[in-house]
Amino acid sequence: MKLLLLAGDDIGPEIMAPTKRALIRLNEKFDLGLDFEERSIGMEALQAEGTTLPDAVMESARAADGVVLGPVGTFKYPPKEQGGINISAAFRISMDLYANIRPSKTRPGVPSMAKQMDLVIVRENTEGFYADRTMFAGTGEFMPTEDLAMSMRKITREGSRRIAVAAFELARTRRKKVTIVHKANVLKITDGLFLSVARQVAADYPDVEVEDVIVDAMAALLIRKPEAFDVIVATNMFGDILSDEAAELSGGLGLGGSINASAERAIAQAAHGSAPDIAGQGIANPAALMSSAAMLLAWLAQKNGSNALAQASELFIRSVDHALADPVNHTPDLGGPGSTAAFGDAVVAQIES
């Protein structure tokens, strides 16, 4: 089984290093039979090959059983014509990775604004307000005059159905509650379609409690009573914003793991960006990328019916939680004295113990 590791930009290489070490140790411990391949993307690839996403990397990603993608600094990429490809978007669209699964939970030892929280945001990844995902040709964002900018939002019946199914299936493995987030009071047609399809899907899951909440109320309720939520399903941009809020409530962006998945493929990717402000200092929190890699192992375990992969994933998650439980391991984003490497050492030591 092949895993492709793509370090990405800014803090990417720093947080990929301990993630790779942990994966190598798990591979040995559980005899997973994983082969690792590493390739260059982002600004490094742009300088060497004239594009942030060389064709050969895309081919490797398609051939791999899973990909661990470091954060990418899209903001400083040149226009597409000059090689600046938005790597996350390219993977999500071309591989149809429609489900972005973003868990957030409070953990013993981690200072957090939320007292108690254990939820997963299931975010639709391929349509919504993202203008690059709206059109067959061209972009859904345009400027008819210099004083008028417009963008279009796409919501489809099938896109809404499959993300709702992903949410209800996940809820069945958890506390059996789904919250559908929408703005159907204003976006009556688009979010109206999303909401009605999600409710139809809900009818097939009578064992799962369902509620729907308007997105602005949801932003407030997440702060007021985060413990009330289990699985939250949302369209693309609402899910993106709410998942950053949830990660922050749980302790910080450096904790937000995630995978982008379809039934056939999955890419592990931290929910945060490439954090250029702290790059090169050895202080980035690798917990989010490590948690993402652990989620990828769980996804592979389910796909392949592999106990060893499931055990490796569980041990990985427990080891990250164990390292986070001791404030001495905390990186500065969590208010601690630690470093990226020392946190990695703590996780690897726990895997080996």
Ligand code: ATP
């Ligand atoms: P993007 O639009 O690519 O998601 P962003 O604008 O949300 O990026 P981030 O790169 O996620 O920005 O950074 C936001 C803030 O969070 C920055 O101050 C950054 O240093 C901090 N941050 C993000 N990830 C981490 C991490 N892994 N460890 C420590 N701090 C982080």
